[in-house]
Each structure stands twice: as structure tokens, then as C-alpha cells.
Amino acid sequence: MSFKDKILSSFIALENEVDTETYAHSLRNEALGNFEKLGVPQRKEEAYKYTSLKSVFNKDYSLFPKKDTAIEYSDIKRFLIHEIDAYRVIFVDGIYSSHLSQTTHDKFDVCLMSSALNNPKYNSVIETYYNKLASQDGLSSLNTAFAREGAYIHIGKNIAVEKPIEIVYFSTGNERALMTQPRNLVVVGENSQVQIIERHQSLSDNEVLTNAVTEIFAAQRAMVDYYKIQNDKLNASLLDHTSVDQRTSSEVRLHTFSFGGSLTRNNLNFYQNGEHCNSLLNGVTIIEGKQHVDHSTLVHHSQPNCESYQEYKQIFDDRAVGVFNGKVLVDKIAQKINAFQQNNNILVSDKATINAKPQLEIFADDVRCSHGCTIGQLDEEALFYMQSRGIGKKEARALLMFAFANSVLESVKIPEIKSRITKLIAKKLQVDIGFDL
Amino acid sequence: MLQINNLQASVEDKEILKGINLQVKPGEVHAIMGPNGSGKSTLANVIAGREEYEMTGGSIVLDNEDIADLDPEERAHKGVFLSFQYPIEIPGVSVTNFMKTAINETRKAQGKEEMKASDMLKMIREKSELLEIDRKFLSRSLNEGFSGGEKKRNEIFQMAMLEPKLAILDETDSGLDIDALRIVANGVNKLRSKDNATIVITHYQRLLDYIVPDFVHVLYKGRIVKTGGKELALELEERGYDWIKEEIEA
Numbered sequence: 001m002s003f004k005d006k007i008l009s010s011f012i013a014l015e016n017e018v019d020t021e022t023y024a025h026s027l028r029n030e031a032l033g034n035f036e037k038l039g040v041p042q043r044k045e046e047a048y049k050y051t052s053l054k055s056v057f058n059k060d061y062s063l064f065p066k067k068d069t070a071i072e073y074s075d076i077k078r079f080l081i082h083e084i085d086a087y088r089v090i091f092v093d094g095i096y097s098s099h100l101s102q103t104t105h106d107k108f109d110v111c112l113m114s115s116a117l118n119n120p121k122y123n124s125v126i127e128t129y130y131n132k133l134a135s136q137d138g139l140s141s142l143n144t145a146f147a148r149e150g151a152y153i154h155i156g157k158n159i160a161v162e163k164p165i166e167i168v169y170f171s172t173g174n175e176r177a178l179m180t181q182p183r184n185l186v187v188v189g190e191n192s193q194v195q196i197i198e199r200h201q202s203l204s205d206n207e208v209l210t211n212a213v214t215e216i217f218a219a220q221r222a223m224v225d226y227y228k229i230q231n232d233k234l235n236a237s238l239l240d241h242t243s244v245d246q247r248t249s250s251e252v253r254l255h256t257f258s259f260g261g262s263l264t265r266n267n268l269n270f271y272q273n274g275e276h277c278n279s280l281l282n283g284v285t286i287i288e289g290k291q292h293v294d295h296s297t298l299v300h301h302s303q304p305n306c307e308s309y310q311e312y313k314q315i316f317d318d319r320a321v322g323v324f325n326g327k328v329l330v331d332k333i334a335q336k337i338n339a340f341q342q343n344n345n346i347l348v349s350d351k352a353t354i355n356a357k358p359q360l361e362i363f364a365d366d367v368r369c370s371h372g373c374t375i376g377q378l379d380e381e382a383l384f385y386m387q388s389r390g391i392g393k394k395e396a397r398a399l400l401m402f403a404f405a406n407s408v409l410e411s412v413k414i415p416e417i418k419s420r421i422t423k424l425i426a427k428k429l430q431v432d433i434g435f436d437l
Numbered sequence: 438m439l440q441i442n443n444l445q446a447s448v449e450d451k452e453i454l455k456g457i458n459l460q461v462k463p464g465e466v467h468a469i470m471g472p473n474g475s476g477k478s479t480l481a482n483v484i485a486g487r488e489e490y491e492m493t494g495g496s497i498v499l500d501n502e503d504i505a506d507l508d509p510e511e512r513a514h515k516g517v518f519l520s521f522q523y524p525i526e527i528p529g530v531s532v533t534n535f536m537k538t539a540i541n542e543t544r545k546a547q548g549k550e551e552m553k554a555s556d557m558l559k560m561i562r563e564k565s566e567l568l569e570i571d572r573k574f575l576s577r578s579l580n581e582g583f584s585g586g587e588k589k590r591n592e593i594f595q596m597a598m599l600e601p602k603l604a605i606l607d608e609t610d611s612g613l614d615i616d617a618l619r620i621v622a623n624g625v626n627k628l629r630s631k632d633n634a635t636i637v638i639t640h641y642q643r644l645l646d647y648i649v650p651d652f653v654h655v656l657y658k659g660r661i662v663k664t665g666g667k668e669l670a671l672e673l674e675e676r677g678y679d680w681i682k683e684e685i686e687a
Contacts, residue, residue: 385525388485390513390543403529
């Protein structure tokens with residue numbers, strides 16, 4: 001059965017399980033039609049020129065996992081930022097796990113997309129925000145057609161959420177190959193603040209393909225601090241589509257740490273729809289073997305007096321492939337914009353590849369836009385210098401790589417995340433040294 | 438302590454060292470002088486184990502152990518230290534943390550426990566005072582934006598921290614003004630003991646007024662062609678290298 005045929009039969013199966021009378025389901029029907037028309041992106045499309053999805057889509061995925069996979073906190077603790085108190089929204093094979101989660105409806109909603117999509121109490125929020133921001137490309141439409149679960153976070157006005165919210169999707173591998181469609185909606189009201197950590201983690205060696213869509217709305221003066229930790233197993237691939245809508249004087253910071261997974265595509269779109277917005281898009285990628293990580297970012301400045309700041313530091317070893325496609329669009333009325341983009345890459349092996357493509361489209365005349373892209377190797381002189389002081393070659397390389405990536409880590413506001421990422425990097429580079437530079 | 442026998446080495450297939458013999462005993466200071474291109478820096482780098490310098494013959498024995506096959510870090514663990522002619526800038530790694538890593542990696546290799554943070558701080562304070570290094574410097578990225586003199590002082594600071602058995606100072610005097618030269622030389626002298634040895638590589642006699650050598654060797658075309666006491670350095674200063682060249686070629 002072709003993937004498209006499978007989608008159709010799976011959709012019919014889905015309709016037997018969900019309430020087909022909801023607003024969300026009317027969107028599903030529409031999205032299915034859209035996916036049928038657009039399909040899975042091909043390499044002939046400019047946006048996927050350097051990332052072929054053929055190998056991830058040629059597997060026989062199950063779209064509906066068997067239920068009742070019980071996992072215990074002890075199985076997953078190491079994947080959580082357990083050192084801190086946090087709200088936790090945890091999914092196992094696409095299904096919400098109440099005993100692993102800690103949510104609230106107290107002053108704000110940290111809960112489930114399934115209840116938001118089905119409970120009439122949430123209708124107005126869903127109708128205002130759901131699927132209003134996400135791209136309408138093939139993969140996002142595929143998600144919309146099948147999405148029924150994910151994190152729903154709705155923070156009203158003037159609330160500083162006192163602890164971070166951790167959203168984690170686990171796959172247990174009770175299917176030989178599983179495709180999931182997680183869907184997150186984050187709505188942050190005026191003057192409110194929230195910190196969110198998102199992670200997708202496979203617990204077995206079976207194939208997993210995650211096609212996730214996240215929509216983030218930041219109202220006036222809202223502050224959102226979002227971390228994506230991508231350190232999945234090599235049998236897992238991730239297609240992530242995240243869109244951000246910013247209103248006047250809001251600040252949204254998003255960090256992406258890509259260390260694991262087979263193929264990862266991050267589509268990250270920021271839309272500034274108010275003045276004095278501040279956007280930060282930072283990333284560290286460290287991959288090897290045959291891993292592939294693609295960052296396609298868009299910052300659309302449509303109002304004046306805003307800033308955006310992008311910094312991606314990437315290290316590629318073996319035959320790893322990276323793509324950085326960073327687009328900055330400045331509309332004619334968006335004067336006094338300050339847009340900064342920096343993409344630095346180190347190729348450790350001569351078989352590794354980086355495809356870097358900054359794109360600036362500027363229609364305003366009074367703006368400051370800068371972009372820089374570098375591709376280099378580890379400095380052999382520096383390695384010898386460090387070795388001559390007693391630091392082993394492997395440790396010296398690790399120290400140089402860490403120092404290279406460190407400027408991005410410095411902007412991480414949650415100390416426990418910073419130290420966790422530092423440890424992940426040390427583990428990734430197989431060294432046992434502290435990097436507290 | 439150090440015995441170099443018939444050492445030959447090449448860089449990119451070009452033979453640079455053509456049979457060097459050198460014996461250094463604990464407590465001694467040896468100066469190696471010679472015209473540009475005679476192989477002085479190559480000798481320093483070969484002893485420290487730089488990969489690009491290929492040893493094609495002979496042996497380097499440190500405390501009765503041939504170290505020629507060891508990696509640079511293993512040589513460092515055994516007490517070899519090279520002060521670089523051109524210290525490398527390493528953005529993002531602070532002087533303090535670089536030293537912390539270097540010392541603890543060395544201790545690990547020697548089977549010792551990591552140094553306690555408080556001991557490390559005390560040592561850093563003492564040694565930075567010895568080299569008259571401003572504390573602010575220690576949190577800056579290693580050598581990044583340092584002046585020539587600051588880089589050289591930083592090299593000797595690292596040497597003071599690592600307490601090597603055999604220190605090789607490669608053109609440590611180049612780029613130093615007279616005050617910095619005095620500070621650096623003073624630091625080196627204070628670190629001297631009956632158990633360690635120093636090889637000073639220099640083009641000019643000036644440094645040897647401050648770090649007084651027991652032996653002066655003249656390197657020319659990849660060989661040591663003359664050895665004498667500290668007075669040989671003065672003679673070279675006065676007469677240049679031509680007379681030696683003439684002696685050899687006669």
C-alpha cells in the first residue's frame with residue numbers, strides 16, 4: 001500500500017474513534033484534502049533541495065499505536081529535567097499518560113489537546129488559534145488531519161508561570177514502525193511569562209517518525225522561553241513544524257539542541273505582528289555517523305522597530321549532513337528593524353557536509369540586517385597547543401568544540417537545562433571533563 | 438635527564454635536523470642559539486611531539502625512557518613543557534579553566550586525584566603574582582587579544598602551574614620589551630631547581646643576561662656545531678654567526 005493509500009484508510013479508521021461533529025474535525029477533513037494535493041515534499045522543491053524524505057517515508061508505519069503501554073517513572077526519569085520542579089505533560093505512543101504527568105487547570109491551562117479539541121468550553125480558544133498559524137504545507141496538513149493529542153497550554157493575562165512546563169513524547173516501540181502526529185498549542189496572554197521544554201524520545205530500537213506541529217501565540221508584552229531538546233535514538237526521525245506569532249513588545253526565545261535522531265527537519269517560522277518585538281532563534285547541532293539535521297528558519301518582520309537574533313553553531317563529523325536555510329523577510333513598512341543572523345559550522349571530517357543558505361529579502365530602507373556564515377575545521381595548531389599542556393587529543397577536540405558552541409549556551413536561562421546540555425555534549429563527544437568555562 | 442642521540446627530523450619531507458646530540462642533566466640550563474632557519478624551533482617541537490615534524494632517526498630519552506613514540510600529551514604528563522614562540526589564541530576557553538583541565542588531565546594520567554578547587558585557586562593566585570599577571574586576565578579567553586608580552590608571560594604562568602621537569606622556551610624573548618623580559622626571566626629563575634632543567638632557545642644573547650645558561654650550543658644547518666659556556670653567547674653577540682659558518686665550511 002502506498003503511503004497515500006494508507007493515509008486514506010487510516011483516516012477512515014480515525015473517524016470511527018473521534019467526534020466528527022467538532023470544529024477540529026472539519027479542519028481535519030480540509031487538511032486531508034490538502035495533504036492529498038500536496039503530498040510529502042520532494043527534493044525538487046526548493047525548501048527540500050538538500051533534505052530527502054524518501055528514506056523516512058518508505059517504511060510501513062502504523063498510524064495508530066496499540067494502547068496500554070505502561071511505563072514507569074523510573075524508565076523515563078533520565079529524559080526529564082528532573083532536578084527541577086516542573087509541570088509535565090507526558091505522552092506515551094501518542095497517548096497522554098496521566099500518572100507520569102503533572103498538569104493544572106488552576107490559574108491557567110496546562111493540559112491536553114484532546115480535551116481542548118472536544119470540550120465545548122475551549123471552543124472559542126480553539127476557533128481563534130488552532131491551525132491559524134501553522135503552515136499549510138503537506139506535512140503540517142498531514143499533522144492537522146491526524147492530530148488529536150498534544151499539549152494545550154493557555155495562559156491568561158498577567159501571569160508569570162512559576163515553573164517550567166515540560167512536554168515529552170515517548171515511543172515505547174510496541175509497533176515495529178510508528179508514525180506520530182503530536183500537536184501543541186501555546187497561547188500566552190498579555191504580560192504573561194512561560195518557559196517550555198519539548199522533547200521527543202524513543203525508548204526502543206524500532207522505527208519512529210514524528211511529525212509534530214506547534215503553534216505559539218505571544219500576546220502584547222508576553223515572554224516565551226522555549227527549549228527543544230533533540231537527542232533521540234538513531235532509529236527515530238523528527239519533522240518539526242513550529243510557528244510563532246508575536247504581538248507588540250513580546251519576546252520569544254527558542255533554542256534548539258540537535259544531537260540525536262536519524263533525520264531531523266526543523267521548520268521554524270517567526271511572524272512579528274506588532275512593534276518592538278524581540279525574537280531569538282538559537283541552535284546547537286552536533287551530529288556524526290549518517291545523521292542529518294536541517295534547520296529552515298523564517299523571520300518575517302512585518303512591523304517597524306523590532307529585533308531578531310539568530311545564532312546557529314553546528315559541528316559535523318563522519319558523513320553527517322547539515323542544512324541551514326535561514327530566511328529573513330522585512331516588509332516595506334517594517335522600518336528600524338535590527339535583524340541579525342549568524343551560522344557557524346565546523347566540519348570535523350572531510351566527508352561531512354553543510355549546505356548553508358542565508359536568504360535576506362528586505363523591502364524597507366532603514367534597517368540593519370546582517371548575516372554571517374562560516375565553515376571551518378578544528379584548528380590543528382590549537383590542538384597541539386592543548387596537547388602540549390597535557391590535555392589528550394580527544395579532550396582537546398571536545399574543549400574546542402564546546403568553546404565553539406558555548407556562546408549559544410550562554411543564552412539559556414534555566415541553569416539546569418544548561419548543565420544538562422553541557423553533560424549531553426560531553427557524552428556526545430565521549431569525554432569526561434567538566435566544561436564549566 | 439634528557440638524552441638526545443643522533444636525532445634526525447624532517448618537515449614535509451625536507452630534512453631539518455641532521456643528527457643532534459644533546460645531554461641535559463637536572464638543574465642545568467642549556468641555551469640553543471643559531472641563525473634563522475638552523476632548526477632551533479624544529480628541535481623544540483620534535484621534543485614536544487608535534488605530529489607534523491617527522492622524526493626520521495635517533496632517539497629522545499627522558500629519564501631512561503624513550504619518549505619518541507609518545508603523543509604530545511603523554512610527554513607533557515612525563516614533565517615536558519614547551520613555551521611556544523607564537524602562543525595560540527583559543528576563543529571561548531578561559532585561562533583558568535584551561536589550566537584546570539590541563540592540571541587535572543595530567544594528574545589523572547599520573548594516577549592522582551583531581552586537585553581540589555581551593556588548592557587550585559591558591560596556586561593560581563601565587564603563580565599569577567609571580568608573573569605579575571592581573572587577575573582579570575585569568576578569566577579572559579586564552580591568549581585572545583593578548584599583546585605579545587602578555588602571551589609570553591602567560592606561557593611562563595602555565596609553566597609555573599604545571600611544574601615541568603624539562604621546560605623548553607622557544608624564543609620566549611621575541612616580542613618582549615625590557616620590563617616584560619625581566620618579569621619573564623625572573624619567573625623562570627624562580628622556578629629553577631636542582632630537579633628540573635631548562636632549554637632556552639634564542640636568537641639573541643639578551644635573554645641570557647637574565648637566564649644564565651650553564652651551556653651554550655650553536656645550531657647550524659641542523660647540527661650542533663659548537664658548544665661552550667655562557668661566554669660563547671657573548672662572543673656570538675659581538676661577532677655574529679658568520680665566523681662560525683666560516684669555521685664549519687673551512
